[in-house]
Amino acid sequence: QGKFTLLRDTxxxxxxxxxxxxSFYLRAGCKVCFVALLxxxxxxxxxxxxxxxxxxxxxxxxxxVFLEGLKSCLDLVFGEDEEQPGQPSxxxxxxxxxxxxxxxxxxxxxxxxxxxxxxxxxxxxxxxDLSVLLSLGAAPVAVLDFIHYCRVCVCSQLQxxxxxxxxxxxxxxxxENELVVNSxxxxxxxxxxxxxxxxGFCKDVHGQIKIIQRVSLQxxxxxxxxxxxxxxxxxRNVTFFARGLSAAVL
Amino acid sequence: LVFTEEDKYGLYSNxxxxxxxxxxxxxxxxxxxASAKDHPDNxxxxxxxxxLDDTYGKELGDEAAAVKSEDLQDSMKIAWRYQNLPxxxxxxxxxxxxxxxxxxxxxxxxxxxxxxxxxxxYLHEELSSQPEMKTCNMNGAYARLLQSLQRIIxxxxxxxxxxxxxxxxxxxxxIQGLGSLxxxxxxxxxxxxxxxxxLTKFLYVLRGLLRKxxxxxxxxxxxxxxxxxxxxxxxxxxxxxxxxxxxxxxxxRETNPLYKDYHGLVHVHQIPRLNSLICDVSDTKDLAFRLKxxxxxxxxxxxxxDLSDTVSRASKQDLAGSAKxxxxxxxxxxxxxxxxxx
Numbered sequence: 059q060g061k062f063t064l065l066r067d068t069x070x071x072x073x074x075x076x077x078x079x080x081s082f083y084l085r086a087g088c089k090v091c092f093v094a095l096l097x098x099x100x101x102x103x104x105x106x107x108x109x110x111x112x113x114x115x116x117x118x119x120x121x122x123v124f125l126e127g128l129k130s131c132l133d134l135v136f137g138e139d140e141e142q143p144g145q146p147s148x149x150x151x152x153x154x155x156x157x158x159x160x161x162x163x164x165x166x167x168x169x170x171x172x173x174x175x176x177x178x179x180x181x182x183x184x185x186x187d188l189s190v191l192l193s194l195g196a197a198p199v200a201v202l203d204f205i206h207y208c209r210v211c212v213c214s215q216l217q218x219x220x221x222x223x224x225x226x227x228x229x230x231x232x233x234e235n236e237l238v239v240n241s242x243x244x245x246x247x248x249x250x251x252x253x254x255x256x257x258g259f260c261k262d263v264h265g266q267i268k269i270i271q272r273v274s275l276q277x278x279x280x281x282x283x284x285x286x287x288x289x290x291x292x293x294r295n296v297t298f299f300a301r302g303l304s305a306a307v308l
Numbered sequence: 309l310v311f312t313e314e315d316k317y318g319l320y321s322n323x324x325x326x327x328x329x330x331x332x333x334x335x336x337x338x339x340x341x342a343s344a345k346d347h348p349d350n351x352x353x354x355x356x357x358x359x360l361d362d363t364y365g366k367e368l369g370d371e372a373a374a375v376k377s378e379d380l381q382d383s384m385k386i387a388w389r390y391q392n393l394p395x396x397x398x399x400x401x402x403x404x405x406x407x408x409x410x411x412x413x414x415x416x417x418x419x420x421x422x423x424x425x426x427x428x429x430y431l432h433e434e435l436s437s438q439p440e441m442k443t444c445n446m447n448g449a450y451a452r453l454l455q456s457l458q459r460i461i462x463x464x465x466x467x468x469x470x471x472x473x474x475x476x477x478x479x480x481x482x483i484q485g486l487g488s489l490x491x492x493x494x495x496x497x498x499x500x501x502x503x504x505x506x507l508t509k510f511l512y513v514l515r516g517l518l519r520k521x522x523x524x525x526x527x528x529x530x531x532x533x534x535x536x537x538x539x540x541x542x543x544x545x546x547x548x549x550x551x552x553x554x555x556x557x558x559x560x561r562e563t564n565p566l567y568k569d570y571h572g573l574v575h576v577h578q579i580p581r582l583n584s585l586i587c588d589v590s591d592t593k594d595l596a597f598r599l600k601x602x603x604x605x606x607x608x609x610x611x612x613x614d615l616s617d618t619v620s621r622a623s624k625q626d627l628a629g630s631a632k633x634x635x636x637x638x639x640x641x642x643x644x645x646x647x648x649x650x
Contacts, residue, residue: 071581096545097519098519098520128519129516129520131513131516135454136458190512190546192542194512195509230541231536231538231541232537232538233538235538235541235542
């Protein structure tokens, strides 16, 4: 409860973690607000069905609030000016010169504090992925402010969880992105870092995942707990194993 | 959204672009061609002609027959570990056919081009009209292109907005030379462009349009000119598939004996992972292309047999991971083809 989890990927695609958390929280009965910026609803729906969760049904019964970034953007860009004054588009920052993400935060807050939220256990905010906001012109500070506001609202006030996906790379030249990622790392309670293997591409081991539990945040003087596993992604699930013990090798 | 990084002189990426469009014509799809450099009419006039099944099969059949006569059925004595590796098959006719093949030396007939509906967007002809959409601080040229695209998609019913339309068709979009100076974007000129977000915003909106409609898009970008690498990273993130073409013209690799059979390398930076947890990862990541008189082929990178007197090759370290591609019976079977069909 009240945890901020950071999903990070380097040289590989960490979206399988997003799919996992989505189906995990939905199955646990939490109310989920999913800010999906990179893919369409049907993509997540099809994968979720393979994982045993029906997103359309979850949306209909009010358990899932889905913001399809691509669709909202199209509505904003090509739509006629019929916005009601009380309901600006969550991606308002695209068309205005002010680059703060206030409208997006309001969307999140409203969807998770809706009157029917008591029917579900614990609110969850899931974001895929944050790096896209930078590509769309939001300033890094604005992105960090948005996350901060979300944490205050969701983690502290509502005792819910926040899970965010970002991309990063050690030799990345995208300084704004690295700034955001580093800052988020410092504030996270749990970091799941999916990386491509250092030795290069391999057919049987798709990458390694580092799980960092930030114990140092809670107790001064304690070290963070780091665990490393390797994984292979299959059609319906992901198998994890200790380093060097891939089934292909044994 | 297929994102192609152009090679230095744009020769080969243009070829790839034309293949995409040609395949669209042969399949009966609608086309939308946008360019700021060559007029789309001219681009369409230069599409390669499709090869009829028998002629192509015959050509390959000749090559395959020549090779099979030297087929090594004897078991290997020294390199016996390679015995179990699958032999590189020469003839692609043994694969299931996907797509069509084209003859680069011939142009596509005008009748074939006229048989489908196509739309063009030539930037310099469109400069007069003002976009009606919110530009969102995007480059004017990009905004106009999006406007035009959205109009075609809506009118053509590609986004399912017209339930009357029984026959669904696919729209193939080709955009050439995006991000270059001709589109009014200065990311190719300076390290700190005035508006570094135009291209990425454009791609995001384009992605939205593609997801919403029955369309596929190929974009070629002169990546070697873009100074700001951060933009390239963001663009990779926003695309489904990213392919880079590196031609050997003018570089030191042209004279490198290791590459003598090929005209360039194909770097696949990203493959689409849609509607699934996994993506179709191929066995090898080293692909090279060559332009023969009639055909443009993409093959696995093969090291030719080392018949020189020296013990080690020069610049062996440059070829990352090629060591695992040394095929069995490499003497005769240097024509391992793995066609990427469009």
